[in-house]
Amino acid sequence: MQYTENNARIQMKKVVAFMFEHLFINTAIKSIFNVVFKNNYIRVINYHDTPEKNLKNFEKQLRYFSREFTSVTFLDLLKFFEDKKWHKNKPGLIISFDDGLRTNYDYAYPLLEKYDFCGWFFIPTDFVSTKQEKQKSFMKENDIILRCWYPDGRYAMNWNEIKEISERHIIGCHTSTHHRMSDDDTHEILEREIVTAKKKIEIEIGKEIKCFCWVGGEIESYSKKAFDTIAEAGYVFSFMSNKYPVLPECEPLKIQRTNIESDFPIYLLKFKLSGILDCLSIKERRQIDTKVQLGNYLS
Numbered sequence: 491m492q493y494t495e496n497n498a499r500i501q502m503k504k505v506v507a508f509m510f511e512h513l514f515i516n517t518a519i520k521s522i523f524n525v526v527f528k529n530n531y532i533r534v535i536n537y538h539d540t541p542e543k544n545l546k547n548f549e550k551q552l553r554y555f556s557r558e559f560t561s562v563t564f565l566d567l568l569k570f571f572e573d574k575k576w577h578k579n580k581p582g583l584i585i586s587f588d589d590g591l592r593t594n595y596d597y598a599y600p601l602l603e604k605y606d607f608c609g610w611f612f613i614p615t616d617f618v619s620t621k622q623e624k625q626k627s628f629m630k631e632n633d634i635i636l637r638c639w640y641p642d643g644r645y646a647m648n649w650n651e652i653k654e655i656s657e658r659h660i661i662g663c664h665t666s667t668h669h670r671m672s673d674d675d676t677h678e679i680l681e682r683e684i685v686t687a688k689k690k691i692e693i694e695i696g697k698e699i700k701c702f703c704w705v706g707g708e709i710e711s712y713s714k715k716a717f718d719t720i721a722e723a724g725y726v727f728s729f730m731s732n733k734y735p736v737l738p739e740c741e742p743l744k745i746q747r748t749n750i751e752s753d754f755p756i757y758l759l760k761f762k763l764s765g766i767l768d769c770l771s772i773k774e775r776r777q778i779d780t781k782v783q784l785g786n787y788l789s
Contacts (some may be wrong), residue, residue: 491607499721500758507761516760520558522764530575532562532582532736534729534764536703536746537560539591540598541638544752548598552605554756559583561607564660564700567727567736574738582736586729587633588609588664588703590618592644597649598752610731611647611655612664612703615690618646630670653695662701662729663688670706680719689724700726707731708779717743717782734772734780744782746775 508514540548552553562582570576585602587594590613602609620628622644629636629645636645652661665683675683701726704712712730720728720743727742734746748762761767 497594503761504755504758507755507758510761511757516757516764519764519766520760522547527581527735527737529581530580530738532567532570532576532584532738533559534572534584534586534736534745535750535763536586536588536729536747537594537750537752538635540587540752541593543638545597545601547755548752549601549750550756551750551759552601552607552753555583555607556605563608565762566619569594570736570738571742580729583607584610584736584747586662586703587696588612589668590614590646590652590664591634592640593638593653595647595710596656599655600661608659609655610660610662611652612700612701613652613691614660614664614666614705615638615645615666615687616666617668618649618652619690622646625628629728633670634778644737649694652691654694656697661691661695661697661699661701662699662727663676663691663699663725664703665705666690668705670708670711670715671704672710673713673715675713676717678680680716684716684719684724688723689727702728704728704730704781709774709781712781714780730778732775734775735768744779 491767495505507516513768516613522528537745552610557698558580560578560582566582570582585607587598587609590611599609617628617632622642625643625645626636655661666687668684669679672784676760684702684717691699702720707730725743727745729745729747732746733748750762
């Protein structure tokens with residue numbers, strides 16, 4: 491099962507977010523958050539597919555982002571960790587996309603260009619390399635959710651499209667097979683999903699891959715062996731999915747993201763980015779932190 495919220499939880503959050511929006515709580519909490527952290531933070535969000543039917547709403551989301559945040563490039567993120575200070579007037583926003591889906595190229599990519607946002611695209615290499623007539627089966631077998639239909643059967647970006655995107659945006663690795671890590675993974679599995687996948691993208695686009703994105707966000711989908719392999723493979727940043735802003739004291743190999751989808755109404759988006767849900771995920775992050783044996787900055 492892909493790490494996205496089920497419908498019941500989303501509906502519940504919509505109700506709360508709608509109430510908060512009309513009571514101006516979302517805006518108030520975000521304003522307090524910005525004051526407390528003095529805008530010295532970066533928020534990371536992740537999308538999955540961005541189908542045509544959600545295009546107008548996705549553009550509305552981007553307009554909101556352009557008012558409240560600034561774009562973040564790889565060098566921006568590197569500078570933030572080196573200087574321990576965000577160098578722009580508004581907080582940074584990393585907009586990332588998981589799974590290498592064709593809808594990201596067809597619909598999200600042009601709008602990112604229009605609003606001058608740097609996109610971060612995380613690619614599962616075997617999905618891209620699968621013949622188009624077999625991609626639908628690959629998605630079903632490897633927990634990549636399908637919400638649209640292409641008559642030619644190609645649901646993944648191809649390598650030419652990925653190479654084109656890489657000219658102005660960031661390409662990262664999302665394993666070979668969209669594999670959720672576990673404590674039971676063998677050395678061979680970790681090599682295939684973390685190391686070989688990295689090399690595959692580098693060969694295809696002719697650029698070094700410095701970012702990795704874990705699949706899933708459940709506690710059991712993280713492991714110490716996988717984390718060590720990511721570090722040893724030479725990745726500079728790795729991304730997880732457990733809701734927390736990037737602060738100067740955070741670990742570059744343990745960057746947290748908040749899930750947003752292209753059909754979310756603005757009031758839900760504002761609720762999820764206000765900082766409220768970060769507090770509710772403290773226990774989860776501590777457990778993951780202990781599991782991969784990193785420094786405990788989540789006090």
